[in-house]
Amino acid sequence: MKWGGVVSFFASEHAMRAERMLQRADLPARLVPGPREVSPNCGVAVAFVWEQEPEVEQALKDSKIRFEAIHRFDLDDGLARVS
Amino acid sequence: MSGDIYLDNAATSWPKPPVVLEAIKDFLETAGGNTGRSGHRRSIASSRAVSLARERLAELLGAETPDELIFTKNATEALNVAIYGLADGVDRVVTTSLEHNSVMRPLRDLEQRGGRSVEVVRADGNTGEIDLDGWAAALRGPGRCLAVAVHASNVTGALLPIAAMGDIAADAGVPFVVDASQSAGHIPLLLPALGAAAVAMPGHKGLLGPSGTGLLYLAPGVAVEPLIRGGTGSQSESEYQPDFAPDRYESGTLNAMGIVGLGAAAEHLREVGVERVQDRLTELGRRFRDGLAGADGVTLHGPADPAVGVGIASLNVEGVPCATVARLLDDEWGVMTRAGLHCSPAAHRSLGTAPEGTVRFSWGYETSERELDVAVEAVRTIATRERSAEPLGTVA
Numbered sequence: 001m002k003w004g005g006v007v008s009f010f011a012s013e014h015a016m017r018a019e020r021m022l023q024r025a026d027l028p029a030r031l032v033p034g035p036r037e038v039s040p041n042c043g044v045a046v047a048f049v050w051e052q053e054p055e056v057e058q059a060l061k062d063s064k065i066r067f068e069a070i071h072r073f074d075l076d077d078g079l080a081r082v083s
Numbered sequence: 084m085s086g087d088i089y090l091d092n093a094a095t096s097w098p099k100p101p102v103v104l105e106a107i108k109d110f111l112e113t114a115g116g117n118t119g120r121s122g123h124r125r126s127i128a129s130s131r132a133v134s135l136a137r138e139r140l141a142e143l144l145g146a147e148t149p150d151e152l153i154f155t156k157n158a159t160e161a162l163n164v165a166i167y168g169l170a171d172g173v174d175r176v177v178t179t180s181l182e183h184n185s186v187m188r189p190l191r192d193l194e195q196r197g198g199r200s201v202e203v204v205r206a207d208g209n210t211g212e213i214d215l216d217g218w219a220a221a222l223r224g225p226g227r228c229l230a231v232a233v234h235a236s237n238v239t240g241a242l243l244p245i246a247a248m249g250d251i252a253a254d255a256g257v258p259f260v261v262d263a264s265q266s267a268g269h270i271p272l273l274l275p276a277l278g279a280a281a282v283a284m285p286g287h288k289g290l291l292g293p294s295g296t297g298l299l300y301l302a303p304g305v306a307v308e309p310l311i312r313g314g315t316g317s318q319s320e321s322e323y324q325p326d327f328a329p330d331r332y333e334s335g336t337l338n339a340m341g342i343v344g345l346g347a348a349a350e351h352l353r354e355v356g357v358e359r360v361q362d363r364l365t366e367l368g369r370r371f372r373d374g375l376a377g378a379d380g381v382t383l384h385g386p387a388d389p390a391v392g393v394g395i396a397s398l399n400v401e402g403v404p405c406a407t408v409a410r411l412l413d414d415e416w417g418v419m420t421r422a423g424l425h426c427s428p429a430a431h432r433s434l435g436t437a438p439e440g441t442v443r444f445s446w447g448y449e450t451s452e453r454e455l456d457v458a459v460e461a462v463r464t465i466a467t468r469e470r471s472a473e474p475l476g477t478v479a
Contacts, residue, residue, distance in 0.1 A: 010327055011327060011329070012118070013134050013137070013149075013150075013330070016134030020135070033123075042119070042317045043120065043317070
């Protein structure tokens with residue numbers, strides 16, 4: 001299973017909160033250094049499994065955590081696999 | 084017999100819960116990077132820890148989202164952000180006669196700079212009572228207005244009717260700033276229920292965190308000018324200050340270890356229950372007052388019923404200067420108190436204890452009955468012994 005998706009944020013505080021919230025909702029999530037192409041803003045982004053994009057998006061909206069955008073993005077090999 | 088009896092919790096609480104010390108140590112060992120700056124594991128661990136602390140505090144204090152809580156270095160900084168920010172464009176600031184200098188000095192500064200007047204509504208330092216009609220009339224005066232009030236007096240512990248004052252401010256369309264320095268962690272607080280645009284509190288008093296921590300609550304929709312501007316780790320490509328919380332107000336490297344300690348303290352308080360803390364402080368307050376009831380030469384200030392207080396009692400010993408009482412208490416019994424005006428000259432004028440001030444005793448959840456009993460006996464001894472003694476001579 002690959003991550004395949006990245007959420008970008010304006011504030012790193014929000015990235016931290018989103019990672020915690022998604023993990024509590026049993027949606028695999030991991031903070032990663034924000035790829036420059038998708039996240040020039042806060043330095044970190046949250047990777048998620050692209051196949052779970054609808055659930056991730058809904059969970060983010062329900063939580064009211066402010067995020068910038070959701071991207072389809074293949075991370076480097078070292079970060080590519082969820083487990 | 085000299086002991087180690089700390090009764091100065093209104094200045095800063097001691098001891099801190101062991102989990103606070105553990106959290107700080109653990110943070111410095113396992114995290115230690117700069118919060119929100121880099122993408123490596125120590126920076127991310129630091130960001131995670133600070134974010135979790137903010138979440139725990141939001142849960143403890145009833146904030147709707149953690150973004151409503153801004154970390155500051157103390158309540159004074161939080162009050163300065165709120166007061167200078169919300170005073171922008173106002174003609175008058177209305178406050179009470181029980182304020183600490185962390186409120187009065189910014190207000191007097193605004194007054195001195197011109198363009199704004201300061202109106203002080205009298206509140207009773209012993210009971211916390213304030214004429215609500217007078218408060219309403221002041222808020223409804225001419226021009227744009229800002230209201231600022233202390234929740235509990237730092238001199239006597241008396242609680243003001245803050246929710247009613249907030250309702251009046253809301254009805255008048257006046258933004259309301261609350262100084263919760265002595266109430267946070269001592270009585271259950273539901274921040275959105277205070278009707279305030281902003282609430283300031285220290286992290287190191289009733290919230291049991293380390294010194295160097297404070298919190299500013301900004302209600303949803305409230306945004307003010309930050310006090311300082313600079314790096315936030317976010318929007319690094321921009322030379323302009325971010326417009327979103329918390330980054331807008333948190334420029335520069337945060338006191339991450341302090342914040343992490345404060346977060347651990349918040350979790351500890353949730354487990355203990357702030358209601359239990361309040362009950363305990365009240366119980367100890369009754370013991371202290373009962374112990375000094377009828378003591379010759381001792382004047383106790385503050386609410387007759389400690390249930391309307393926050394673990395503070397102030398007193399004077401007839402004929403003995405406050406500083407002498409405090410010194411004797413410390414030297415001979417190891418009882419640590421604070422003498423003087425407690426940075427609140429206005430409150431002491433309201434109480435009739437200016438310029439001498441009072442000796443303030445402030446206990447905490449961990450204070451024991453025995454410790455208070457020692458303090459009570461010490462005050463009784465000082466009152467009988469020193470009043471009959473010759474005045475101290477000069478050193479030859």
